[in-house]
Amino acid sequence: VISVHRTRHAVTLRCANGAEILMHVGLDTVGLGGEGFETHVRDGQSVQAGDPLISFDIDLLAGRAKSLLTPVVVTNGEAFE
Numbered sequence: 001v002i003s004v005h006r007t008r009h010a011v012t013l014r015c016a017n018g019a020e021i022l023m024h025v026g027l028d029t030v031g032l033g034g035e036g037f038e039t040h041v042r043d044g045q046s047v048q049a050g051d052p053l054i055s056f057d058i059d060l061l062a063g064r065a066k067s068l069l070t071p072v073v074v075t076n077g078e079a080f081e
Contacts, residue, residue, distance in 0.1 A: 001045045001053075005030070008037035011053050012075065020075045025056055028066040036060035 002012040002020065009029040012022045025037070036057040041047060061068060074080065 001041045001043055001047060003043050004039050004041060004054075007032065007034040008039045008054065009034070009056075011039070011041065013047070013053075018076070019080060022071070022073045022075050023053065024071045024073075025054060026061050026065040026068055026070060029061065032061075032064060036064075 002014050004011050007030050009026065009032065010022060010024040012020060014020050029037075038055045040052040040055065047053070058068070
Protein backbone atom coordinates (compact mmCIF):
# COMPACT_ATOMS: atom_id res chain seq x y z
CA VAL A 1 0.00 0.00 0.00
CA ILE A 2 1.57 3.28 -1.11
CA SER A 3 -1.11 5.42 0.49
CA VAL A 4 -4.60 5.52 1.91
CA HIS A 5 -6.27 8.88 1.36
CA ARG A 6 -7.00 10.66 4.64
CA THR A 7 -10.74 10.69 3.86
CA ARG A 8 -10.62 6.91 3.30
CA HIS A 9 -12.23 6.99 -0.17
CA ALA A 10 -9.13 5.99 -2.14
CA VAL A 11 -6.08 3.76 -1.91
CA THR A 12 -2.97 3.49 -4.07
CA LEU A 13 -1.11 0.19 -4.41
CA ARG A 14 2.24 -0.77 -5.94
CA CYS A 15 2.28 -4.21 -7.52
CA ALA A 16 5.29 -6.51 -7.62
CA ASN A 17 5.83 -5.54 -11.29
CA GLY A 18 5.99 -1.84 -10.34
CA ALA A 19 2.52 -0.85 -11.55
CA GLU A 20 0.92 1.77 -9.31
CA ILE A 21 -2.83 1.40 -9.11
CA LEU A 22 -5.24 4.01 -7.73
CA MET A 23 -8.67 2.81 -6.66
CA HIS A 24 -11.07 5.71 -6.01
CA VAL A 25 -14.51 4.76 -4.65
CA GLY A 26 -17.20 6.91 -6.26
CA LEU A 27 -16.93 10.37 -7.79
CA ASP A 28 -16.70 13.51 -5.64
CA THR A 29 -16.57 11.33 -2.52
CA VAL A 30 -13.66 13.26 -1.02
CA GLY A 31 -16.28 15.83 0.01
CA LEU A 32 -17.80 13.31 2.42
CA GLY A 33 -14.76 13.72 4.66
CA GLY A 34 -14.52 9.98 5.27
CA GLU A 35 -18.16 9.53 6.27
CA GLY A 36 -19.39 6.12 5.18
CA PHE A 37 -15.89 4.68 4.62
CA GLU A 38 -13.73 2.31 6.64
CA THR A 39 -10.17 1.39 5.71
CA HIS A 40 -8.68 -2.00 6.44
CA VAL A 41 -5.09 -1.17 5.46
CA ARG A 42 -2.48 1.47 6.29
CA ASP A 43 0.33 3.16 4.37
CA GLY A 44 3.26 0.81 3.82
CA GLN A 45 1.30 -2.37 4.53
CA SER A 46 1.80 -5.43 2.32
CA VAL A 47 -1.39 -6.99 0.98
CA GLN A 48 -2.32 -10.00 -1.10
CA ALA A 49 -5.07 -10.57 -3.66
CA GLY A 50 -8.38 -10.81 -1.82
CA ASP A 51 -7.36 -8.74 1.22
CA PRO A 52 -10.01 -6.12 2.09
CA LEU A 53 -8.81 -2.57 1.45
CA ILE A 54 -11.82 -0.29 1.94
CA SER A 55 -15.42 -0.93 2.89
CA PHE A 56 -18.21 1.60 2.51
CA ASP A 57 -21.90 2.27 3.08
CA ILE A 58 -23.27 1.99 -0.45
CA ASP A 59 -26.65 3.45 0.51
CA LEU A 60 -25.01 6.57 1.96
CA LEU A 61 -22.83 6.96 -1.13
CA ALA A 62 -25.75 6.41 -3.50
CA GLY A 63 -27.57 9.29 -1.87
CA ARG A 64 -24.68 11.71 -1.46
CA ALA A 65 -21.97 11.04 -4.05
CA LYS A 66 -22.10 12.34 -7.60
CA SER A 67 -21.70 8.77 -8.87
CA LEU A 68 -20.90 5.27 -7.63
CA LEU A 69 -18.52 4.82 -10.57
CA THR A 70 -15.23 3.61 -9.10
CA PRO A 71 -12.19 4.37 -11.25
CA VAL A 72 -9.24 1.97 -11.08
CA VAL A 73 -6.29 3.66 -12.77
CA VAL A 74 -2.68 2.68 -13.43
CA THR A 75 -1.03 5.96 -12.48
CA ASN A 76 2.37 5.17 -14.00
CA GLY A 77 1.07 3.62 -17.22
CA GLU A 78 3.88 5.15 -19.25
CA ALA A 79 6.15 2.46 -17.75
CA PHE A 80 4.08 -0.36 -19.29
CA GLU A 81 2.96 -1.47 -22.74
